[in-house]
Amino acid sequence: MKIKMGLPVWGLGVAPLMFAIAVATSAFKQETLDPVHTERVVLGSIEETVLAEGVLEPRRIINVGAQVSGQIKALHVKLGQFVKSGDLIAEIDPTKEQYKLLTAQANLANVNARRKEAEITLNEAKLAFRRQKTLRENRSVSAADLEKAQATFLSQEARLEQLEAQTNEKILDVDVARSSLNQTKISAPMSGVVVALATKEGQTLNSDRVPTIAVLAQLDVMQVMVQISEADMARVKPGQNVRFTTLGATEAPSSGVLEEIQPAPPWIADDVNTGPIKNGESNRAVYYTGVFPTPNPEGRFRPKMSVSVTIIFGHAENVPLVPWAALSEPDGKDRYRVYVRKPTGEVTVRLVTTGLTDKIKAQVLNGLSVGDELLISPSEKATGLEAI
16 A cells, blocks of 8 residues: 655644744744833932033132232242241241331431421510500500511411421321331231142232232132023022032032022123124123032132033922933923823823923922833824813
């Protein structure tokens, strides 16, 4: 008996292959047609912020200058040195100021001598006038002699008053000269760190230009000068919490409170001197300077450091949050459409009112409950559904 094995053997080989292809194709279609990505409404914290750039400055900084001209004889400080109020910073050659003081003292002595002479002359004229007055009463002298004696007395009295005024003037000259001599020794007006030296020993200073010798700064408390864009001015106000980091910082951000916002941009003084800029003449960006202090006990903050500042104008804790990507079709009133998938798999559309947002998540004010499942993938969003 002949047995035909060709067809059955071939059929037995193809069937498993066809089954495997069908299973793989079905799985591929299922994976392609069902790329579901959802997230649930959860409780959490959120804050709304404004990002800005700033620079660190000493809370108090003073330029120490010279009030007299001359050559710097000695410089008693170095860069980075801490000085106390009253410490000697520099000395200017005092020779010229010493000569001025000696000259003023000599002029004062001269006027004093002339004043003493005038006092003696006045006393003589006074006695002579009294004698003439007595003799006139006895008709022993003429009226002309009495008038002459009186005129001499009054003249000497006026001369003495003039010399007394000159004496006061010369006393002032001596005081000014002594003050100028004292100003050749320049002392620190406050305690602080020498952050800059603008002169060297041997350099000649001209007081007419108000030369700076050193710059002192108190670095235990710094302040951040933050540039706030005019677009953010409606949201930023003094009293808001801030945090900032320096470039390359590895430690946690430092915190503070915005103390003030200066009323005008820093360059407004230039416009006062040059006149207002006409419309269209300049496209410069407008920034307002916000200021807040920050302690610096360890000295890790230094003048002119660049900082990134975060100004917090809204904060909420333990509130319902939704992913920002789940919100769509805003109506301009902080309301959005979201697609909610029920436990049955049915997708519904709801209108949600949001509050604070950081563009990653948004606070839910109404329209959703904690635990609601939201569709994120656009392919799963329902079409033709009315919001409820």
